[in-house]
Structures are given as C-alpha cells and as structure tokens.
Amino acid sequence: MALLRIDNLNAGYGPVNVLDNVSLTVDAGEIVAMIGANGAGKTTTLMALSGIVRPRNGSSVVFDGDHIESLPPHEIVRRGLAQSPEGRKIFPRLSVLENLNMGAFTRKDRPGIAADLAKSFAMFPILGERKHQAAGLLSGGQQQMLAIARALMARPKLLMLDEPSLGLAPQIVVQIFEVIRDLNQQGMSVLIVEQNARMALKFAHRGYVLETGRVTMTDAASVLLTDPRVRAAYLGE
Amino acid sequence: MPLFADATDPWLTLLQFTVIGLTKGSLFALIALGYTMVYGIVELINFAHGDLFMLGSFVAFTILGLFGVQSAGDPYADAGFVLLCFAAAIPFCAALNVAVDRVVYRPLRNAPKLAPLVSAIGVSFIFMNVGLFWGGSQDVNFPNLVSDDNLFGETAKIRFTAKDLMVIGVTVPLMVALTVFVKFTSLGTAMRATAQNPTAAKLMGINTETVIATTFAIGGALAGAASVTYGLYINTISYQIGFQNGLYAFTAAVLGGIGNIPGAVLGALIIGLVVSLGSVYVGERWTSALVFAILIVILVFRPSGLLGSRTREKV
Numbered sequence: 001m002a003l004l005r006i007d008n009l010n011a012g013y014g015p016v017n018v019l020d021n022v023s024l025t026v027d028a029g030e031i032v033a034m035i036g037a038n039g040a041g042k043t044t045t046l047m048a049l050s051g052i053v054r055p056r057n058g059s060s061v062v063f064d065g066d067h068i069e070s071l072p073p074h075e076i077v078r079r080g081l082a083q084s085p086e087g088r089k090i091f092p093r094l095s096v097l098e099n100l101n102m103g104a105f106t107r108k109d110r111p112g113i114a115a116d117l118a119k120s121f122a123m124f125p126i127l128g129e130r131k132h133q134a135a136g137l138l139s140g141g142q143q144q145m146l147a148i149a150r151a152l153m154a155r156p157k158l159l160m161l162d163e164p165s166l167g168l169a170p171q172i173v174v175q176i177f178e179v180i181r182d183l184n185q186q187g188m189s190v191l192i193v194e195q196n197a198r199m200a201l202k203f204a205h206r207g208y209v210l211e212t213g214r215v216t217m218t219d220a221a222s223v224l225l226t227d228p229r230v231r232a233a234y235l236g237e
Numbered sequence: 238m239p240l241f242a243d244a245t246d247p248w249l250t251l252l253q254f255t256v257i258g259l260t261k262g263s264l265f266a267l268i269a270l271g272y273t274m275v276y277g278i279v280e281l282i283n284f285a286h287g288d289l290f291m292l293g294s295f296v297a298f299t300i301l302g303l304f305g306v307q308s309a310g311d312p313y314a315d316a317g318f319v320l321l322c323f324a325a326a327i328p329f330c331a332a333l334n335v336a337v338d339r340v341v342y343r344p345l346r347n348a349p350k351l352a353p354l355v356s357a358i359g360v361s362f363i364f365m366n367v368g369l370f371w372g373g374s375q376d377v378n379f380p381n382l383v384s385d386d387n388l389f390g391e392t393a394k395i396r397f398t399a400k401d402l403m404v405i406g407v408t409v410p411l412m413v414a415l416t417v418f419v420k421f422t423s424l425g426t427a428m429r430a431t432a433q434n435p436t437a438a439k440l441m442g443i444n445t446e447t448v449i450a451t452t453f454a455i456g457g458a459l460a461g462a463a464s465v466t467y468g469l470y471i472n473t474i475s476y477q478i479g480f481q482n483g484l485y486a487f488t489a490a491v492l493g494g495i496g497n498i499p500g501a502v503l504g505a506l507i508i509g510l511v512v513s514l515g516s517v518y519v520g521e522r523w524t525s526a527l528v529f530a531i532l533i534v535i536l537v538f539r540p541s542g543l544l545g546s547r548t549r550e551k552v
Contacts, residue, residue, distance in 0.1 A: 050440055077442030089437035091430045102430050105423065106442035154442060 003028045003158055003189050004049075004063050004081075010056040011048040017056075018044040020213040026158060031180070031190040033200035033221060035234055036210035042193040043086050045210070046160050050083050051076045064157055078106045080157035084164065086193075088147040092136025096127050099135045099146055103153030112155070120149040123179060141172035148179065158189045165196045177203050197234035201225045209234070249394055254513045260401045262509020263408035264470065267463035268486035269493070269501040270415065271334075271456030277432040277496035278452045280350060281342060284357040286334075287483015288364035289457060293330045293464030294379070294474045295371050297322035301380050308380055315382045319469065327461035334457030335450050343446070361479075368476030376475045379468035400470055407466045411459060412502060418455075419498060428452060432496065481525075485512070488532045494545020503543060507531075 002025040009022040018041045026032045036042050047053040049061060051073040061069040068076050082103075091099050100120055104113045121128030124145040130138065135146055144164055151159055161180065165173040173196065181203055184190055194200035201207050201221040209217040209230065217224065224230050231237040268290055275283045301307075306318050337360055345353040384399040419425040431438040431448045438445055467482070468474050489508040493500025508528060515524045535542065 052436060052439060072444070073439040074442045074444045077440070082442075083440050085437060085440055089434050089440070091433045091437065093433055094426065094429060098426050098430075101423070102426060102438070102441045102443070105427060150441070 001065070002026060002062075003030075004061075004191065006045075006049070007060040007062075009045065009048060009059045009061065009069075011044055011053050011059065012056070013053070018213050019048065022210070022213070022215055024208055024215065024218075026189055026191050028157075028189050029184070029187060030206065031184050031192065031204040033197075033204035033207040034191070034193045034210055035195070035197040035200055035207060035224075035230075037234075038195065039212075040210040041213040042210055043162055044213075046083055046085075046162050046191075046193055049076075049081065049160065074106065077154055077156075080154070081160070082151040082154040082156035082158075083160040084144075084147040084151040084162065086162035086166065088140075088143045090135045090138075090143050090146050090150070093134055095132050096135050096138070096146060097131040099150050100127075100131075100153050103150035104155075106154060113153070116153055116155060120152065123182075124149055141168050141176075144168060144172075144176060145179075148176070152183070152188075156188075158191060159183070161190065161192045163194060164192070165194060165199060173199060197230070198225070201230075246394070250517065251514075253395055254517050255510065256395070256397060256401070258510035258513030259506055260404050260509070261513060262489075262506035263412075263502075264404055264463055264466060265482070265486045265489050265508055266502045266505035267408055267411060267459045267466070268482060269489040269505045270412075270498065271460050272487050273490040273493070273495055273498060273501040274428075274452050274456050276490070277498075278428065278449055279342065279346070279353075281353045281357060282487070282495075283456075284354070284483070285337065285360035285364055286456065286460060287481075287486065288361050288368065288479035289330050289334055290460040290464045290467070290482060291368050291474070291476060291479030292333070292364055292371075293326040293461040294468045294478065295368060296326045296329045296461075297465045297468050298372070298377065298379055298474060300325050301382075306380050306382070309382050309384070319382055319465070322465045322468075323462060326465045327458045330461030330464065331454040331457040334453040334460070338450065338453040343449075365476055365479065368479070372474070372476055374476070376473045379472045379474050381469075381472050383469050404466055404470055407462055411462055415455065415459070415498070424448070424451060485528055488528050491532060492535050492542055494542025497542065497544045500542055500544035 004026040006022060006024045009019050010017060012018040022045060034042055034045065044053055048055045051071055055061065055069045059069050061067065063079060063081055066079065068079065091102065094102070100117060104116065107113055126142055127146055127149060135143065138146060148161065148164065164176050168176070177199055180190060180192070192200055192204065201224055204221040207219065207221045207224045208215050268287065271286045272283060275281060300322055301318060304318060309315055341356050341360055342353045345356060383403050387393055387396045387398055388402060389395060389397060419428060427438065427443045427448050428451065430441065431443060431445050435445055485508055486505065489504035490501045492507060493504030511527055511531065512524045515527045519527060
C-alpha cells in the first residue's frame with residue numbers, strides 16, 4: 001500500500017484553480033521527484049498536502065492509511081508528513097537551535113528529540129558549530145541545511161522538499177542531494193519538487209512531470225531522464 | 238502626586254522627576270506590551286487595548302465598592318482587597334481580549350489589514366461606551382489604599398512612596414516573567430516563530446490560532462494588572478483613561494519598534510520620562526503635544542522604531 005496516495009487533488013487561490021486533478025503516489029522507502037516549470041503548481045501541491053492551501057471538494061489525500069485532506073496543518077505534521085518549504089522559510093531571528101526545536105514542536109519525547117538534534121548536528125556539523133547564532137546569519141546553503149534538518153526534527157514518515165537546490169552553488173546542491181540519498185537509504189521516504197530536473201531525476205526512483213496543474217507524464221526516473229520530450233523541455237537539450 | 242522635593246536644587250528636581258517618569262513609564266510599559274505583542278503576531282494595531290485597560294480598572298473599582306472599601310483601613314484587609322482586585326481584573330481583561338479576538342478579529346484574519354483595524358476602532362468605541370454606562374461621565378475616585386508616605390522619611394529630599402514602590406513591584410516582575418516566558422519556553426518560542434513567519438510556523442505543526450489566542454490573553458492580562466495598579470496609583474479613573482493612556486502606550490510601542498518586546502519597555506520608559514520631565518521643564522499642558530511630536534518624528538525618520546527590526550523578511 002502506498003504511503004501517500006493523492007487522487008484528483010484540486011486546489012488554488014480564491015477563484016483561481018492551480019491544480020487540475022493531480023494524482024500521485026509515494027511508496028514507503030521511495031524518492032519521488034515532481035518536476036515542472038515555474039508556475040506549474042509544484043509548490044501548490046505541497047502546500048495543499050500540508051494543509052496550508054485547502055484542497056477543494058472531491059480531492060482525496062490518504063497518508064499512512066488516513067484521509068488528511070481536510071485536516072489542519074498541525075494535525076498533518078503530527079501524523080508524520082513534514083515539509084522543508086520553498087525559499088527555506090527558516091525563522092531568521094531565532095537561533096539555529098531554536099529553529100530545530102520548533103521542528104520538533106509536536107513531539108513530547110525529550111530523549112528522542114535530543115537524539116535527533118545530535119543526528120542533525122552529525123549530518124550538518126556547521127549547524128552544530130553555529131547553533132546559538134541567529135539563523136538569519138547563515139549562508140544560503142546553510143539555511144537550506146537548517147530547513148531540511150528542521151523538517152526532520154518532526155521525525156516524519158514522509159519528508160517533502162520544495163526546491164532544495166534553489167539559489168545554491170553547484171557543489172552545495174550535490175552535497176544536499178547526497179544527504180537526501182543517505183536519508184533515503186536509512187529508510188526515509190521523500191517527495192521532492194524541483195526545477196533542477198536533471199539533479200532530481202538522477203537521485204529519484206520515480207518522477208512526475210507537472211504542466212499547468214496537470215500530471216502529464218509519470219515513469220521511472222531513469223526513463224524520464226532519457227525521454228526526448230523531458231530532455232527538450234526540462235533538461236535543456 | 239509628589240511635589241518638588243527641594244525646589245532650590247535643580248539636580249534634585251531632575252532626579253525626582255526622573256524617578257517619577259520611570260515609575261509612570263513602567264506602567265505605560267505594561268499597556269504597551271499588549272499593543273506590541275498583538276501587532277508582532279497578527280499585524281493589527283489593537284486600538285481597543287487602551288479601553289480594555291479602562292474596563293479593568295472599573296472591574297477593580299466595582300469589587301472594592303461591593304466590599305464597601307472607600308479608603309485605607311486595616312492594612313492586612315487592604316492588602317487582601319488589592320490582591321482580590323488583581324485576581325479579578327487580570328483574568329477579566331485576558332478573557333475579554335481573547336473573546337474579542339475570537340469573535341471580531343479572527344474571522345478577518347485573511348482579510349485586508351484595514352478591515353480588522355477599523356473593527357478594532359469599533360471595539361474601542363463599544364468598550365468606551367460600556368465604561369461610560371458603568372462609571373458615568375465624571376471622574377470617579379478610586380479608593381486610596383496604598384500609602385503616600387515617603388519611604389525615605391518625610392524630611393528626605395527625594396520622595397519615593399509606597400505607591401511608587403507598588404508600581405515597580407507589579408511591573409518589573411511581570412516584565413521579567415514575560416521575558417522568561419517568551420525566550421525560554423516552547424510556547425514562547427512558537428510565539429516568536431509565528432510572528433516571524435506564520436506559514437512556516439504552521440508547517441512546524443504549531444497551531445497558530447492557539448498561539449494568537451495566548452498572545453491576546455497575555456496582552457489582556459498585562460492590561461488588567463496595569464489597570465489596578467493605575468487605579469491605586471492615580472486614584473482617579475474615568476471612561477476616558479483608556480484613550481489617553483492607550484495613546485501614550487501605543488506611542489511607546491511605536492517608539493521602541495512595534496512588534497519588539499524590549500522595544501516597548503524602552504519606549505514606555507522614555508515616554509514616562511518625557512511626560513514627567515516635560516511637565517516640569519516645558520509645562521504640564523504641553524505633555525500630550527510633546528508625546529505626539531515624538532510619535533510623528535519617529536514615524537517620519539525611523540518608522541521601524543529604536544529597536545525595531547528591518548522590515549519583515551520576504552524571500
């Protein structure tokens with residue numbers, strides 16, 4: 001059974017529809033990439049999954065066996081669906097440590113939180129070195145690391161990443177994706193949204209192509225990487 | 238109101254009115270915190286906040302009336318009545334503030350910012366008229382339960398009365414407690430997180446509506462504490478005290494940097510000093526003009542206030 005199953009997800013802002021019957025699944029242990037141009041609805045999809053944008057009537061989102069399409073955001077996080085949002089959205093005037101603690105806001109198990117903090121600092125040593133500094137003082141790459149570590153502090157069953165490569169130097173992008181792969185090898189399921197299609201498809205198991213709010217293609221990531229339409233539209237070839 | 242301690246020594250005059258200014262300022266600070274915390278989290282100037290403070294003082298006044306307390310009597314009984322006033326006015330103001338948010342502001346959470354602002358002015362008028370109905374249009378005497386005796390002895394050159402001490406004794410511990418709460422507790426950190434980025438806070442699993450309600454409750458509680466302290470300190474209340482003190486406190490919040498908690502305290506102490514020193518060196522009738530001149534200068538030259546952060550981060 002899929003960990004996440006979306007059927008006919010419709011969402012938008014006011015009278016404007018952004019998503020048009022998006023359907024998608026993520027199995028436990030998978031990395032799934034959603035690629036598409038700017039404005040295709042990738043971020044709206046993740047925001048609808050997190051409950052920030054209300055899915056419209058008729059949408060169905062089943063996560064870990066339960067319908068979550070009408071739950072408030074904090075309930076969705078509590079059930080194990082966490083997100084590292086587009087633009088990172090760290091809390092700039094909270095310290096790095098406070099940012100990470102906010103990631104664990106729904107949890108009460110202090111020893112588990114302490115263990116996960118130690119894990120974050122092992123994964124990203126720079127965050128440990130700068131844990132008492134305001135997060136707004138971190139570099140872009142470090143802020144991205146913080147955003148991912150913060151989402152992991154919820155101890156999610158599925159981690160959603162929105163444009164983790166945005167605005168980062170190429171070496172940092174590789175580093176971030178290697179961390180994502182390591183997490184996945186430790187059992188984390190990942191849904192990743194990217195404009196950097198080549199990178200995302202290289203690391204993902206399966207991919208979806210989103211165009212103006214519709215899923216137009218879905219296949220194994222390796223197949224999409226060699227598909228002539230994908231190559232022309234998203235890989236710049 | 239203490240008079241000149243020793244009119245012949247200008248330095249003593251300065252010192253005396255500095256003490257008075259800081260005492261008054263710490264009272265403004267309690268009110269200013271309610272403005273700044275609510276603004277920090279929902280970007281709303283809660284114009285009804287001063288009038289909430291006024292209603293708190295009427296709660297205390299009515300309670301003392303029920304017990305027939307009119308002037309100082311047995312000190313232990315008086316201390317009990319004072320505590321009772323705080324115990325009633327604080328939860329009253331906290332609950333009323335939360336209720337107004339729930340009924341009036343929350344339905345407008347995603348509306349343009351002008352809608353809740355105008356509604357706040359409406360709530361302010363409603364509160365003021367409730368106050369008018371409750372206490373009448375004239376000033377009423379609030380029982381003088383705390384001693385005006387100079388703690389340094391009646392022949393000392395500086396006056397610092399039990400009343401002044403009471404104001405400091407109420408305001409400083411409350412400000413310390415608030416700082417500890419906001420800085421070191423999980424809910425306090427969630428409050429700062431929600432103020433910095435509400436969407437990200439929701440993505441962390443923070444129920445932002447709970448956080449907002451908590452903020453209104455704390456702001457209301459501080460106004461409630463301020464209202465009783467004000468009644469005991471000034472000994473005159475009316476339905477209009479919310480307007481003037483609210484405007485002073487609002488100016489203090491803007492001066493310090495609206496949304497900034499230490500800023501509100503700093504701004505309030507400065508406004509307290511301006512009011513107090515202004516009354517000596519410029520003239521009592523100019524104090525309001527001085528305060529609002531400061532408001533205008535700040536808004537023109539440094540709208541983010543003394544300690545205010547840059548405009549909100551947006552990526």
